[in-house]
């Protein structure tokens with residue numbers, strides 16, 4: 001395959017650690033990539049100078065990268081990226097960007113890739129009920145899920161070239177709305193603990209929040225919880241008509257494991273289930289299944305986490 | 311008064327079991343429906359028309375069987391239904407090129423689509439078609455208002471943001487606060503009689519081609535514990551064995 005390019009996953013003008021996984025994915029596609037860091041301050045690229053696996057490092061500097069606008073980001077990046085296969089992250093924003101850039105260059109795009117063998121890339125289809133392998137015949141754009149590829153390590157030495165660029169920003173932000181809560185969003189978190197109808201009442205979600213605060217997790221919910229209780233907003237819903245999450249650890253509490261819930265979380269690296277019904281379908285997908293009520297299990301879990309986290 | 315297009319796609323019912331026959335998914339026994347998020351797109355398109363006037367056209371790229379969902383859209387209140395004949399194996403470049411042509415020829419000013427199709431799960435079409443048309447876009451939109459121009463709410467900056475979206479634009483819809491209307495008897499009767507406008511558009515060759523489909527690898531059986539006290543052991547294993555804490 002020709003040249004590969006990785007667009008760094010960004011978080012407040014710093015490179016998100018999952019970018020090292022994207023570099024590994026690009027290497028699997030055949031060549032050490034050029035890493036492009038979209039930023040407003042070129043210093044953002046410095047943290048990648050010691051990475052192995054990259055053949056070049058470009059800080060793409062533009063005021064367009066201040067806020068996310070799909071058109072603005074795509075045009076600003078397109079202007080300075082070489083031709084070739086482009087790898088991005090698979091956060092909602094990065095998938096959007098991947099689609100824009102692919103369209104801009106008349107390339108096909110494959111989203112949510114979880115496996116790469118030569119020019120064959122595999123991603124989940126039908127809400128994760130099947131996997132599909134696609135052969136990339138020429139340059140393409142692929143977004144790669146996090147927590148799948150082993151990140152490249154330190155040990156390289158690459159200098160940063162700073163390139164200024166401009167983008168055509170189309171939409172304008174009128175207002176930042178307060179989040180429903182100050183809590184981490186499920187789609188951003190590396191650990192998610194979700195509650196279902198089995199929690200009994202929305203007030204009992206405070207027990208999940210306590211665990212979440214101890215281990216730095218986001219709190220999610222099943223659709224039954226969201227639909228039944230006004231206090232649980234749709235933004236917390238995980239599943240086919242909610243958010244798709246792919247964390248390192250997913251803890252399902254009082255959730256039966258309906259196919260539509262699984263659609264949103266089955267690709268999590270580790271799944272823990274707490275349910276009083278030993279026959280709940282969620283247990284078929286759990287790495288660690290605890291048959292117990294949450295009233296019994298959560299305090300024990302919380303106490304142990306607290307001891308471990310010091 | 312805007313000319314509004316809503317993109318709808320036919321997909322397997324999301325409750326359906328997916329079977330594999332050889333190297334491909336076998337959909338012969340599966341009920342086909344409108345992709346769930348397209349229902350929200352359709353609702354938003356109809357709300358836009360109610361607020362600003364104009365016409366709504368439902369557009370699909372698919373085989374003759376996909377006319378069923380166009381009729382469903384008609385029953386819910388769209389004015390026109392258009393199907394672009396498709397060859398099965400189009401990559402996103404081919405599909406989006408066809409959609410771009412179709413949208414241009416319909417003279418659309420605003421396009422609504424689902425945030426992702428239930429089969430691909432991709433979410434590529436909305437932003438991709440917008441880019442090809444040179445239009446603005448907003449993705450994963452959870453609410454929209456139409457007075458004084460299009461303004462939408464969508465996730466961003468770690469929370470939600472309200473965006474002014476200049477037309478022409480493509481908007482991909484999430485579930486959010488949209489309540490999908492039901493078709494009424496009159497709509498259903500009209501839909502029965504409605505004619506589908508079938509067109510063909512030349513697609514560029516696809517370079518990304520599907521080589522196989524398979525069931526997801528079976529997960530090795532997990533460990534199972536009885537009683538709440540086991541939670542302490544599991545917590546410890548999450549660090550010592552799974553290495554995730």
Ligand SMILES: Cc1cc2nc3c(=O)[nH]c(=O)nc-3n(C[C@H](O)[C@H](O)[C@H](O)COP(=O)(O)OP(=O)(O)OC[C@H]3O[C@@H](n4cnc5c(N)ncnc54)[C@H](O)[C@@H]3O)c2cc1C
Nearest residue numbers: 196197198222223224239240241242254256261276293294
């Ligand atoms: C088109 C469509 C889209 C959908 N999209 C989604 C989606 O995005 N996300 C989603 O989650 N669902 C979705 N659903 C709904 C889904 O089918 C299920 O109805 C839902 O996931 C069930 O939620 P639940 O597991 O919380 O509730 P239930 O199925 O009622 O399960 C509650 C569980 O809690 C356990 N329990 C009860 N008390 C306790 C206790 N004290 N301690 C421990 N365990 C206890 C029970 O044993 C049971 O297993 C969708 C459905 C459709 C048709």
Ligand SMILES: Nc1ncnc2c1ncn2[C@@H]1O[C@H](COP(=O)(O)O)[C@@H](O)[C@H]1O
Nearest residue numbers: 317371423424426427430432433434435
């Ligand atoms: N073949 C198609 N015909 C019409 N609309 C489509 C088609 N494929 C995708 N779309 C639209 O684009 C959305 C996102 O699809 P995808 O990019 O495949 O996730 C869908 O929800 C539809 O609204």
